[in-house]
Amino acid sequence: MSAVARLRSWEGLLLVLLVAIVAMNVLRSPYYLGVTNIANLFQLSIEKIIVALIMTLIIINGEIDLSVASVMGLSACVLAWLHQMGVPLPLAIIASLGSGLAAGLFNGFWVAYVGLPSLAVTLAGLIGFRGIARILVEDRSVGGFPSWFNTLGQQPVFGPVTASIVIFFVLFAIIAVVLHGSALGRLVYVIGNNLQAARYSGVRVKWVKMALFATSGLIAALAGLLYAARLGAVRGDMATGFELDVITMVLLGGVSIFGGSGNLIGVGLSILVILNLRNGMGLASITGNTQTSVIGALLILSVLVPNMTQVLQSRWKGRNT
Amino acid sequence: MKKYLLAAASLAALVCIGGIASAGDIAPGKSLDMVLLPKFLGILPFDQAHKGAEEAAAELKNGKKLQFLGPTPENSVAGQIEITTNATTQGVAALMLSNNAGDQIVPAAKAAQAKGVKVVTWDSPIPTSEGEDVFVAQVDFNDIGKVMADMALSTIGDAGGKFAVLSASPDAANQNAWIAAMKVALKDGKYAKIQLVDVVYGNDQSEASYNQANALVDKYPDLKLIMAPTTVGIVAASKAMQDGKLCEKVKVSGLGLPSEMLAYTKNGCAPQFALWSFVDLGYLAYYTAYGLASGAFKAEEGASFHAGRMGDYKITKDPTRAKGLRILMGPFTVYNKDNVEAASK
Amino acid sequence: MTEPDTAYTSPIAPVRAAIPAVGRRPILETHGIAKHYDATQALDDISLALYPGEVHALLGENGAGKSTLIKIITGVVQPDRGEIILAGDRVALRSAAEAQRAGIAAIYQEPLLFPDLTVAENIFVSHQGRGVAVGWARMYREAEAILAELGVAIDVRSPARGLTLAAQQSVEIAKAISLNVRVLIMDEPTASLSAHEVTQLFRLVQGLRDQGVSILFVSHRIEEVFEIADKVTVFRDGHLISTRPRAETSPQRAIADMVGREMGLLKPRISGPRGDLLLSVRGLGREDVFQDVSFDLHRGEVLGFSGLIGAGRTDVGLALFGIEPATTGSITLSGKEIVIRSPREGMDLGIAYVSEDRRQLGLSLPMSISANITLPMLHRYLDRFGLIRQDMERATAEAFRKRLSIRTRSVDVAVAKLSGGNQQKVMLSKWLNTKPSVLILDEPTRGIDVGAKAEVHAIIAELAAEGIGIILISSDLPEVLAISDRVLVMREGRAVAIFERKDANQETVMTAAMGRSSASTGEDAA
């Protein structure tokens, strides 16, 4: 089964799944189809799905970034810290985006130039960046941002659509174009499925990896800010554990954990699947843990089922030749 | 209690015949979607509150089943917001919230009110009281402050000494209010000998609280008492002191459940602690929310109503917050080795 | 140096087998073994007999079928037809493990050791019934004993990681002994050993033979083969051409058997007039890899690089392209002295390197033909928004598809779907698209069928005619001889000779490639 064919079939599967879930939601809850509900459905996980976009590129490139959630926390805490010290908020925002970028460059340096496994490097980041966040705000809960900032995450800009939702769709468009239209996107794939061949073709592998991790840090920081704006207050343990949800979204989107294959359409679909599933369960009064475990099962099945079918196919062929 | 029920019912009947509805007599039998939203799932007090609410629901013959929904502790804030939002979408009649999200819940709560959802907070209010109809207070927060101060004094003894607070999460409005109240109370001369040295947070998780308690003892070698105004914290602290064979040196006090504290009270690790009935709290919260949702009374100062077996209650200004209304339940009991056994049954 | 020495004599007097190999039951026989991979017939009706206590050499060009046979005998792949008879009874070897249990072991070019396990463990790892517990003391003792018996000393307590190839091979041999194998297969064991190490290896081999082990010895180094082998079998294109006792054959004869037909088929390229000087390399080198390589390359010239595997030909190519930059010497390209530190720089200077390893280093298999072709020059295919213009890509791909007649239904299909020959053409297109002035081809026809081979040769001729300077690295000697204007021969990291076309033939080149006495040259290399 060629990579291309596999992808196509994969998105088909996701689409069917999505339709099924939407249908179920419509039947089971009269409130599901409300415009506000659809907006909420994005709004309630907006930060995760924004980060999922860049995570897609990183995993296709054959790496992984476990530190995103901690970078989100870090950027939010940098903001809170500076805000407390009376730094004007616009400056604080720039600084916190800067902190995210710095974190990304830090990861990138160790992975691309020193050549350490990104799994280990970003695990260190996952713990370390969270630590810095904690140092900054300790166990306080910092709030009292100017209303315009909170508005960013809470008030709709038009209809029920908030600024962060707009940002998500803009980013989705940009990243889709970059991944599937631009030279960088092409290189992401090439490096992902054969790093050596890329090197032998004069591709600047280190540079690409560096760029990806830096962008990942920056976008995670942005997501952190939006989260802070949505909650209107910042805590050191903010966004803890989000990385798992983010990675789940990407992998369920048909992106291979070993890199080289997958696309943003698939990830987009898997995001819709997960959000609608969550929302549906939420409306059916099924809370936190059950939701995550259902999605966990979905993740495993998404790899298990194709594997098993392949095994069975080959068995069957084996018997017939 | 069957008696109460009959009384309530007949009273209601009478009123209806008389046709002059004296404010706040709650007519049972309505079908109202109601959500009970604790800080998070998995600890006993909220479970008891759930029991109380179910009891009230049965009395009021609510056609709709009570939804008991809670987030997980580690994402309590986001979880409470999500559940509130979904409840709003479902257009429930009333939401009973033990707020763990500080003012971060406000946007969601306001949205709920805008959709006509009655938002009744219990156990832990919304600090700014924005987006909240009324707060059902277990006891007067200033009183809790005093009691904590008193328990501290009597446990440490007249010799005096240092003590520290092991609280829940930094966003827990109720604990924060109590600690603030206690600090105020401590200013009184009679507490001069005892000194509050630190406030740490265990986020209502056993492991974290256990470690924090130990850390306190290490930080302050001459610590006399750990005051834990949270049922998870007080047990974890007691266990830590017991494991460290420190019960002679460092005592534990605060707010705890008799059934969980029995052993420690008897072996002297935690000679005394206070609490109110979470069952009653849930019961009262349900009556309040049901009353508001069914339009039996309005969330305004002076409104009063009859809450089944617990009798009459009145909505007043909340003296512990800038603005905001409250219903004061009270009272609380201070438990010690004499009465804890009976209470833990 | 260049005059051919016909009367062949081995520098090392070979130890004779204790028992003459004739007149005894063979330990392993293959009857009519056949195997085909989709299009190509890798093996056809191979019947071979190995006798105890003999070294049986297997000669043949790349793709002649030697490795396929080895895979079959060691149970890694299953034959389509034919049977294997081990010590008289028919066996079906379903896995390497089974073969090993049956007493058949193989030693490959790169030994398969466990880098994190100790030498001793590596020797005994595949022993089944060695008990639940690891008796370290006993294991070390026995391992040391076996190695001592082989006449090598390795710290059996050290992990296999970081051992030299020679050491690793000694470990593999010790492993084979410890399993007391009856048949030991050695696939190009000497490919990357220094001459000194080779003599030592041969001592081990002879030791095994004297213990009655039957050894199937595969090598490209004809001289070695005639040093060590009792019998010589020659393969060509999946057929067994000849099996002769060593006494009854000679290197010349073996080579004739190996390459004979192909000499006929390969029509020599008509070389055009030599253009002006393009690239001149002086004293190029990199520590421990190759030293002091000097040569000139002219426009429209095909310069063949000949030599044994591991002689450093590929390394020179990598240095010129900038993947493993040279550390000494100078490179002058059309008059300008240049330094090449990275592939990107090499490309920008108009140098292209077509790797020997299509799958690992050459192509991105899951990606489309056009994507592969445009990869190095991607920046030329962007519109003003920096987006890839796929129409341009396709146009380029289509052009090459016609020019090199790549057989595919569309240029959008994944390269993985193409046959070896067509993949090779895609590689060529990819690098021709960089408009190189110097084109380095590393084993351009390895493992592709005869037809495709001829096509590739035609393409090379065409390119030369267009004035590109071509360096052709190939182990396929007839190929080198047929299409090169000059042949540079490397041995053990040095350029040892450059032959004008007229002086270049099998014997001269082979002799130069092997040197008069590998023993003597071995010392100065080591």
Added chain:
Amino acid sequence: MNWIQRRIRPEQVRELSLLLLIILAVLLFGSMIDGYYTSRTFNRIASSVAVITIVAVGQTLVVLTRNIDLSVGSIVGCTAYFVGTVLGHFPDINPLMAILMAVVLGALIGAVNGALVAWGRVPSIIVTLGTLAIFRGLLVDLSNAKTVTTDSLPHWLVDLPQLRLFSLFGLDIPVLFLLAVAIVLIFQAGTGYLSLGRRFYAIGSNPDAAALIGLPIRRLVFLAFVLSGALAGLAGFVTLARFGNITVESGRGLELQVVAAVVVGGVNIFGGSGTVVGAMLGAIMIGTLEQSLYRLQISEFWRDAVLGWLILMAVASDAVILQRLRALWGRADLKYVAPAARGATSQ
């Protein structure tokens, strides 16, 4: 040099330097915190290390085979809660039975992971990412959010953390710590002296070669996950004893500390090398940091930052320094000598 080389391997050099680092850390904290050198400090570190260590041993086995088990935290939670509940209802269950119960339950849960990885051919990171959520979710649902309280537990269990069998240099050794040490010794021996144990290294070190010589790779991977689960189960029991009251959240996030301990302890994240003792040293390092930093004013918040840096340095030094050492050691190589007479091996 050569004498040293024959006796000490680079990996051991690494472990020794980690040990040195721990000692330095302890000295540092000792200088910063007064009253640090007390048996109390020791007990605290010891008992917090106990849990991490036991889980880290299992994790080591899994990582050796080029896999990872992120679900250990949830397994610890499940077993702690389950055993706690059972003991609550039947307080007079024999202690050994209780432990056995925890271990078996853990092993069963681990078997689910193992089967999915070995025969389902799903990458372990995906499987355990999923089961991390699934096991926790099942726990919360099945428990319908009740808490295991200290009171419901039998006294022998509640008092276990204070139980001291003997004391060393005036330091009481907590029995739970002894348990952890025992586990480490057993598995160190198992991975060092059982051919089974060595095979974990083999399949992680060179899977192709392992397949070629016909090692039962799938079964070994499965076994690794089962053992990891079983040890997580045991750790669950220890957690129950230590904290007494167990919420459904118990053990959440433990997987991070454990993976950190394993990496700091020098187990190669890509399999093949590393030891159980190393993992324990990693756990001790982390435990020391955690428990000591609590005691410095505010610095409690520095814990994670320091830990993160530590992990990075550990990995970097493995990649750079360890390679150098190995190259240095590698030189001690093959020499040719006169062949020994045949029969030297005939024994």
